Amino acid sequence: MSEYHVPVLLEEALEGLAIRPDGTYVDCTFGGGGHSRAILERLGAKGRLIAFDQDEDAARNVPPDERVIFVPQNFRHLARFLRLHGVPEVDGILADLGVSSHQFDEEDRGFSTRSAGDLDMRMDQRQTLTAAQILEQYGEAELHKLFERYGEVTNARTLARKIVEVRKVMPLATIPGFMQAVQGVVKGNPKKYFAQVFQALRIEVNDELGALKVLLEQVPGALVEKGRVAIITFHSLEDRLVKQFFKSGTWEEQEEDTNPYGRQKTASPLEVITRKPVLPSEEEYKRNPRSRSAKLRVAAKK
Known part of the structure; x- marks a missing residue:
């Protein structure tokens, strides 16, 4: 497990969940199983763990434990598979919500700027859309919007235009080929620039924000009264969604706030436990630099 992925904010997440030995818990992103194993250690014989992961590699890490149900699906299908079981x-x-160390380190997965492989970036290898297909098929306006919204790339319009120009004369299928082809429009620190570009492509390939919104909408109905949800995010787009939903229970907060008829906002079904996000300690950051941008938020069902 440790070679696959080091769990981030482990003790903080477990504390936030307030685990009961006879309870039933869901790990939406099983990965290397680090968080799941820690939950199992706190569960008794009657406790249960339901683990989701769309990456087929994660299934190899499932422990031989009768208390575990593994669901090889995206967590957007949470309610459906809870009912089925x-x-x-x-x-x-x-x-x-972070990409696992294993996924970053596997060159053929195409998640890392250091990889010499293809521009893939699929979390679920069963889906067809890849990062290379996005670069080849999306129009200039679509690419501009994607890089601006999901990567907060400063010159998203210029990058989109460059991609459209380059792909007329050469394919943009590999990571080194793509990075070399757009090198002339890179602004600022190249490492940070391409990290933002790759983040945008990865989010689009896997519909990460869409899946998160679907998950959050299902959380209140899936929890018992006083049950808790703990979500670890790794960039501001995810964190804003979690913060907003925990606080208001809706995506329409702004519209309701400005309603001229003074319509009352629907009360959130969740009570925020962490008023501010929980961050990794200095010790954890030194031990695992990839934890740097992690933020944990916890809420309970009212």
Whole structure:
């Protein structure tokens, strides 16, 4: 497990979940199983863990434990598979939204700027859309919007225009080929620039923000009263979604705030436990630099 992925904010997440030995918990992003194993250590014989992961590599890490149900699907299907397994409500839900170290380190997955492989970036190898296809098929306006919204790339319009120009004369299929082809429009620190570009492509390939919104909408109905949800995010786009939903229970907060008729906002079904996000300690950051941007937020069902 440690070679696959080092779990981030482990103790903080477990504390946030307030685990009961006989409870039922969901790990939405099983990965290397680090968070799941720690949950299992706190569960008794009657406790249960339901683990989701769309990456087929993660299935190899599932422990031989009768208390574990592994679901090889995206967590956007949470409610559906809880029903299929006869679990109407659970005591806690955990989601670590970061890309695993394993995925970054596997060159053929195409997640890392250091890779010499193809521009793939699929979390679920069963889906067809890849990063290379986005670069080849999306129009200039679509690419501009993608890089600006999901990567906060400063010159997103210029980058989009460059991609459209380059792909007329050469394919943009590999990571080194793509980075070399757009080198002339890179602004600022190249490492940071391409990290933002790759983040945008990865989010689009896997519909990460869409899946997160679908998950959050299902959380209140999936939790028992006082049950808890703990979500670890790694960039501001995710964190804003989690913060807003925990606070208001809706995506329409702004519209309701400005309603001229003074319509009352619907009360959130969740109570925020962490008023401010929990960050990794200095010790954890030194031990695992990839934890640097992690933020944990916890809420409980009212």
